[in-house]
Amino acid sequence: MDFEDTPDEAAFRAEVAGFLDRNLxxxxxxxxxxxxxxxxxxxxxxxxxxxxxxxxSVPTWSAEWGGRALTPAKNVIWRQECDRVGVGEGVLxxxxxxxxxxLIAHGSQEQKERLLEPTARGEILWAQLFSExxxxxxxxxxxxxxxxxxxDWIVNGQKVWSSFANxxxxxxxxxxxxxxKPKHQGITYLLIDLHQPGVEVRPLIEMTGGNxxxxxxxxxxxxxxxxxxxxxxxxxGIARTTLMYERSSIGSFSVLGHFERLRDLxxxxxxxxxxxxxxxxxxxxxxxxxxxxLNKRVLTKVSQGQVPGAEGSVMxxxxxxxxxxxxxxxxxxxxxxALAPGHAYEHxxxxxxxxxxxxxxxxxxxxxxxxxxxxxxxxxxxFKGKPFDxxxxx
Amino acid sequence: MNFAFSEEQDEFRELLRRFVEERxxxxxxxxxxxxxxxxxxxxxxxxxxxxxxxxxxxSEAHGGQGFGMLELGIALEELGRQLAGGPFLASAVLSNxxxxxxATPEEHAEFLPGIAAGTSISAWADAPGLAVDNxxxxxxxxxxxxxxxxxxxxxxxxxxxxxxxxxxxxxxxxAAKATDLTRKYAHxxxxxxxxxxLGVGLDPDAAAVKTRHQAVIAxxxxxxxxxxxxxxxxxxxxxxxxxxxxxxxxFQAVKHRAADAYxxxxxxxxxxxxxxxxxxxxGAELGEAAHVVKSIASEAARTAAYENIHLxxxxxxxxxxxxxxxxxxxxxxxxxxxxxxxxxxxxxxxxGVLVAG
Numbered sequence: 001m002d003f004e005d006t007p008d009e010a011a012f013r014a015e016v017a018g019f020l021d022r023n024l025x026x027x028x029x030x031x032x033x034x035x036x037x038x039x040x041x042x043x044x045x046x047x048x049x050x051x052x053x054x055x056x057s058v059p060t061w062s063a064e065w066g067g068r069a070l071t072p073a074k075n076v077i078w079r080q081e082c083d084r085v086g087v088g089e090g091v092l093x094x095x096x097x098x099x100x101x102x103l104i105a106h107g108s109q110e111q112k113e114r115l116l117e118p119t120a121r122g123e124i125l126w127a128q129l130f131s132e133x134x135x136x137x138x139x140x141x142x143x144x145x146x147x148x149x150x151x152d153w154i155v156n157g158q159k160v161w162s163s164f165a166n167x168x169x170x171x172x173x174x175x176x177x178x179x180x181k182p183k184h185q186g187i188t189y190l191l192i193d194l195h196q197p198g199v200e201v202r203p204l205i206e207m208t209g210g211n212x213x214x215x216x217x218x219x220x221x222x223x224x225x226x227x228x229x230x231x232x233x234x235x236x237g238i239a240r241t242t243l244m245y246e247r248s249s250i251g252s253f254s255v256l257g258h259f260e261r262l263r264d265l266x267x268x269x270x271x272x273x274x275x276x277x278x279x280x281x282x283x284x285x286x287x288x289x290x291x292x293x294l295n296k297r298v299l300t301k302v303s304q305g306q307v308p309g310a311e312g313s314v315m316x317x318x319x320x321x322x323x324x325x326x327x328x329x330x331x332x333x334x335x336x337x338a339l340a341p342g343h344a345y346e347h348x349x350x351x352x353x354x355x356x357x358x359x360x361x362x363x364x365x366x367x368x369x370x371x372x373x374x375x376x377x378x379x380x381x382x383f384k385g386k387p388f389d390x391x392x393x394x
Numbered sequence: 395m396n397f398a399f400s401e402e403q404d405e406f407r408e409l410l411r412r413f414v415e416e417r418x419x420x421x422x423x424x425x426x427x428x429x430x431x432x433x434x435x436x437x438x439x440x441x442x443x444x445x446x447x448x449x450x451x452x453s454e455a456h457g458g459q460g461f462g463m464l465e466l467g468i469a470l471e472e473l474g475r476q477l478a479g480g481p482f483l484a485s486a487v488l489s490n491x492x493x494x495x496x497a498t499p500e501e502h503a504e505f506l507p508g509i510a511a512g513t514s515i516s517a518w519a520d521a522p523g524l525a526v527d528n529x530x531x532x533x534x535x536x537x538x539x540x541x542x543x544x545x546x547x548x549x550x551x552x553x554x555x556x557x558x559x560x561x562x563x564x565x566x567x568x569a570a571k572a573t574d575l576t577r578k579y580a581h582x583x584x585x586x587x588x589x590x591x592l593g594v595g596l597d598p599d600a601a602a603v604k605t606r607h608q609a610v611i612a613x614x615x616x617x618x619x620x621x622x623x624x625x626x627x628x629x630x631x632x633x634x635x636x637x638x639x640x641x642x643x644x645f646q647a648v649k650h651r652a653a654d655a656y657x658x659x660x661x662x663x664x665x666x667x668x669x670x671x672x673x674x675x676x677g678a679e680l681g682e683a684a685h686v687v688k689s690i691a692s693e694a695a696r697t698a699a700y701e702n703i704h705l706x707x708x709x710x711x712x713x714x715x716x717x718x719x720x721x722x723x724x725x726x727x728x729x730x731x732x733x734x735x736x737x738x739x740x741x742x743x744x745x746g747v748l749v750a751g
Contacts, residue, residue, distance in 0.1 A: 001396060001397060001398060001399060001400075001464060001667065001670075001671050002395065002396045002671070003395055003397070003668065003671060004395075005395065006395075006396075009395065073395040073396070076395065259745075262747070263745060263746060263747050266746075266747050267746065273742075273747055273748055273749075275739070275748075278738075278739060278742040278747060278748035279735060279738050279739065279742070281742055281745075281747045281748075282685075282689070282738035282739070282741045282742040282745070282747075283689070283738060285686070285741065285745060286665075286685075286686050286689045286690050286738065286741070287661070287690075289665065289686050290661035290662065290664055290665040290686065290690045291661060291664075293397075293661075293664035293665055293667075293668045294660055294661055294664040296395060296397045296664075297397045297663075297664050297667070299395075299397070300395075300396060300397035300398050301398075304398065314653075314656070314657045314660065317657065318657060318661070363646070363650065365653075366649060366650045366653035366654070367646065367649060367650075367653075369653040369656055369657070370643075370649035370650070370652050370653045370656075371649070373656065374629050374649075374652055374653070374656060375629075375633070376629070376632065376633065376641075376643040376644060376648075376649050376652065377633075377640070377641050377643060377644030378644075379644075379646065380640075380644070
């Protein structure tokens with residue numbers, strides 16, 4: 001056990017820090033500071049090209065696909081250094097942390113050769129097209145359908161909660177290709193070009209007043225069979241890979257940063273802190289620190305070749321709680337000032353409720369922990385084995 | 395960064411787990427709770443002779459194994475699972491810390507070999523209220539773990555560490571009944587008792603602070619073991635208990651309680667392992683680690699002990715079930731050396747978000 005950087009890790013940290021300090025564009029690449037969604041996309045892509053030129057665009061991918069196959073420990077260092085200067089994947093998250101790893105695991109050689117490099121460069125901006133108005137927690141009940149027409153799939157239906165779809169070029173899409181099979185067996189995983197007449201993207205305005213998610217409508221949209229990932233009907237298993245990467249991507253957000261922002265605020269503004277608030281701040285720190293350590297424990301397991309389990313689900317719930325608590329404390333410390341529209345803590349306060357919804361709700365995460373880690377019985381399914389088209393839908 | 399124990403450490407854990415499950419399972423702890431001493435001298439001797447456990451974290455020069463807080467943490471976690479160990483905490487851990495930090499090398503050579511061999515049992519307490527004057531001490535130490543079992547008493551006073559012979563004139567030690575049935579406590583009354591001042595020439599405040607931080611980290615290790623045991627027991631039970639024709643662990647309300655408990659136990663375990671590493675390396679973060687781990691490990695121990703009772707239903711509320719023994723221990727450990735609220739206040743000061751005092 002050793003929490004210090006090894007000499008090799010220390011050298012790596014210095015290399016990353018040096019690279020970031022030399023190359024970070026003026027004004028930074030902070031998601032919240034980059035204006036409209038189009039502006040975010042433009043600047044994130046510019047930065048991604050710089051990363052790509054220097055071999056840093058997809059550090060966790062395998063070397064074969066342009067990555068550095070970073071060890072989990074080095075990936076932590078990479079993220080820590082990126083956090084330090086406020087750099088994240090932003091609108092490119094779907095491609096870099098969800099679709100890319102999924103394609104590396106399940107895509108055909110031709111798909112990998114055609115799509116991974118432009119994804120790494122930020123040239124293809126990806127949106128996730130999984131959830132539907134009628135299929136949230138029960139994602140496998142999705143009803144957007146696709147039928148074959150020669151070498152194309154013809155897609156009809158609607159998706160929702162698609163981050164960045166309004167600036168995306170392509171989407172990773174789950175469709176129902178056989179409604180006579182039980183729900184998990186009739187799903188196919190497609191990659192769809194969003195720039196076509198049969199696709200309409202409508203930005204959603206969320207309770208923050210801002211736009212992050214979108215609705216996406218398909219009317220006879222076309223996907224060439226070459227863009228089908230895995231076998232027809234095998235989409236659910238591939239989707240689970242994507243979901244695992246999505247949850248671990250959410251779970252790897254810097255947690256201690258939430259405490260540090262509050263501490264800086266207290267110091268810079270001389271905000272008085274009473275004993276009750278101090279206890280809440282300390283609780284937040286204890287939770288965040290322990291969570292950071294749990295994350296490191298899981299990463300050590302991964303680096304020893306063990307498969308990461310549903311621990312990522314614990315992480316996602318815990319980080320959501322930390323964000324909720326941090327926003328509450330921020331408001332308490334600043335009072336009405338924090339509630340001025342556009343204030344960072346006003347935004348966080350309004351955004352926080354989405355944390356326990358996106359990527360699987362708090363309840364679904366707890367089911368996963370209980371069933372997959374603790375081995376408790378699965379939820380009974382009254383329609384298990386029934387064809388999808390015989391199951392009632394709302 | 396490497397958050398894994400070495401192979402040797404994993405093997406030591408396995409060995410110890412088998413030893414404790416065979417020789418000192420919670421059923422035995424429960425039987426011993428009815429006795430004044432609370433431990434079986436034969437098993438105590440086996441701990442020393444077969445495993446060298448009492449000397450685990452004593453240097454080889456003094457007859458110990460020379461390991462540090464990582465191995466000691468493993469031992470405490472494993473003993474904590476069965477609420478076992480008797481005076482192990484008082485003697486091999488707390489007294490060992492107090493002497494290591496607050497006594498001179500000559501005094502180490504005098505006291506540590508007996509502790510390491512298990513032939514001498516020592517007890518330690520913080521005693522800031524004692525009046526010590528001219529080699530005599532007076533006053534009361536309300537709670538001292540295993541003082542009535544001790545051959546040597548060590549007390550951290552405002553002036554530094556002192557040693558007492560429990561049999562000396564002016565020393566009265568009375569075994570105390572406590573909520574925690576499986577750890578033995580005593581009240582100490584001193585009326586002009588002869589004492590020996592240890593660690594002359596050392597900084598008594600630095601030694602006292604370090605001993606307290608280490609003590610907290612050690613007890614948190616035990617809390618994690620106890621929490622893990624309660625949690626494992628609860629999960630095993632809800633898998634087999636049938637109601638409405640199904641295992642109750644299949645109901646989502648029960649699953650979510652289990653998932654919540656799992657999260658806090660794993661958070662506490664993560665913080666505990668880190669705190670051992672900090673202590674083992676004499677890290678500058680010792681105070682922070684103690685405050686963090688006291689807060690999260692107390693929460694884990696209380697949560698898991700409570701959930702174990704709750705998830706066993708009425709059966710968990712009976713005297714015959716072991717669940718209450720862990721619930722009692724969780725409360726006792728929670729208030730030992732500062733409760734979580736006090737530790738969070740200290741943490742807030744250390745982190746610069748609260749002004750001291």
